[in-house]
Amino acid sequence: MSLLLFFCTAFAFVLRIGFSSELMNLFVSYTIEAGAFYEKLHFGTYAVLLLVPVALFSRPFLLQGDEIGKFRALVRYSALLLALVVFMFVTGRAGSSVLLIDTYLVTGAAGLIMLAQSPDARRLLGDVTLGLLILSAVIGTVEALTQQRIMPYNAVELVFRPVGLSDHPLALGATCATAVGFVALTRWRVWIRVACIAVLFIGAAASGARMALVVTVIEIFALILLVPWPRLSPRHQRQAKLFVVLATAGGGAVLTAVLLAAGLLSRFTSTLFDENFFVRVSIYDVFNYVSFQQVMFGMDGAELVRIVQQKLHMPTIESAQVVLVLLFGLPLALLFAWLVIAMLWRMLRYAQPAAWIGVAATLAAALSNNTLSSKTPIVMMMIVLVLAYNSNGIKPAPDKPA
Incomplete structure (x- = not known):
């Protein structure tokens, strides 16, 4: 049963990470405005959520030391996030709840599934995840060199940028930055780890994601100096x-x-302060076109997009902070941010320095755009990798005083 669960988990993770939005749109209206609610959730999200009861109740599993605290933290995180999803439904903002389920609730589910596995199985799942990210970097590099897309991508861009197995060039850069820190935690031979980091560096460069490449360079030197x-x-x-x-x-x-x-x-031969940079700064002008009530209690996502496109003349909202505040309202956005940060902090407890560096690099790359307010597997990747390579860092819980 444990072996079957491992293969099912690996399949679900690969499906969520490697099956892009464009591939989803070939089957359902995943990112298209039309379509039913159930079409807006990724196939991989369904697979991961369905695996949770199987992983937790199909056979006994052992938690030791700090794993118990991590498990409780993930249960608490998932329960509170589920309550937030229900609240969004009750208040008539079901569309906004898709982001919560497809990006963040699935993260808690993946974490629970990881803890229900043995330490060796967790590490293997981490290796599978890293292998997929390295493959994505290779595909992206080939796309950049040949100027031909291997995976479907329908967005119109002024300059060709590869996507690999991800949804967007910026996501490709962010996933390369994510993987670098965790490659250092694998048990692979040193030359293989060095080669993989080089491949990920090239993938970040090929993606054209300038912030991600800068972060990756800093990350590599941080791994050398701080680990x-x-x-x-x-x-x-x-x-x-x-x-x-x-x-x-x-x-x-x-x-x-x-x-x-x-x-x-x-894209690196010009200044960093180009049109794309100023788009990310100018997006804050959207607050001039919304009311105080909308800032405090949230607004409809379609209305937000309309304001950005018609008033600011921008095709997308390149800021996760703006999206979260205006979709959920400031109080709920702060609560949501606290939930995610507290969960991530708890998962990183006793983690090795390379894991902290990998997570910091991911957040630095993701917060420079709208990655964290999109339907993306990046948050799930972080938790899977943190738990995969934290097995040897688990320490016994302190004894309670008599």
Whole structure:
């Protein structure tokens, strides 16, 4: 039964992460305005949610030490989020609840399924997830080099940008940044880990996501400098890290020259403060066109899009903060943010430094655009990877005083 559950979980995760929105639209009206409510939820979301009772009640599983606290935190997070979904339905904003279910409720479900697995199974699921993200980076790089899409993508862009297995070029860059930190936590051979990080770096560059590439570069050096090397003495550790930093800088310079020659860094030859940057700043002007009541209690998503397109002349809302505040209302948006941050903080307890670096890189890349207010598997990926490679970091819960 445990082996069957593992394969079902792996299938559900691969389906949610690797089956893009454009592929979903071939079967149902997933991101199209028309269509029933049930069509707005990803096939992978259904698969993960249906697996929760199977994982929790089909056979006994053992939780030890801090795993118990993590399990309780995920149950509490999922219950409160489900209550928020019900509230959105009751108040006539069922459309806004799709984001909560497809991005955040599925995250809690995936976390519970992970904890119901053995530590070895969790690690293997993490390896599967990383393998999918590395494959996405490879596909994106091939798309960039050939200027031909392998996966469907119907958005019209002024400059060709690859998407790999993700929904958008920015999502490809963010997933590459996510994977780098966690590759360092695998048990793969050192040369394989180095090669995978190089592939992810190239994928981030190919995506044209400038913030994600900058974050990835910082992330790589942070992994070298901040992650301890326990087999070396402090003195030898400093010497080894200095050598690796210099070697990485030199290799990175050569790789950057190659990427420039291949045309993969064309979007980086201009300033960061271009039209896209000012779009992300100008989006805050939307508050000039909404009422105080709408800010406090939320508004209809279609009305928000209409204001942005007609008043600000922008095709999309490139700010998760703006979307969440105006969809849910400021008090609910703050409650929602607290739920997500508290859950993520609890999952990172006792995690290794590389996991913290990976999560920080993901959030830095995602908060520069509307990733966290879109139907995306990135939040679920983070939790799956944190729990996958935190098995050896689990520490016994402190004894209660008599």
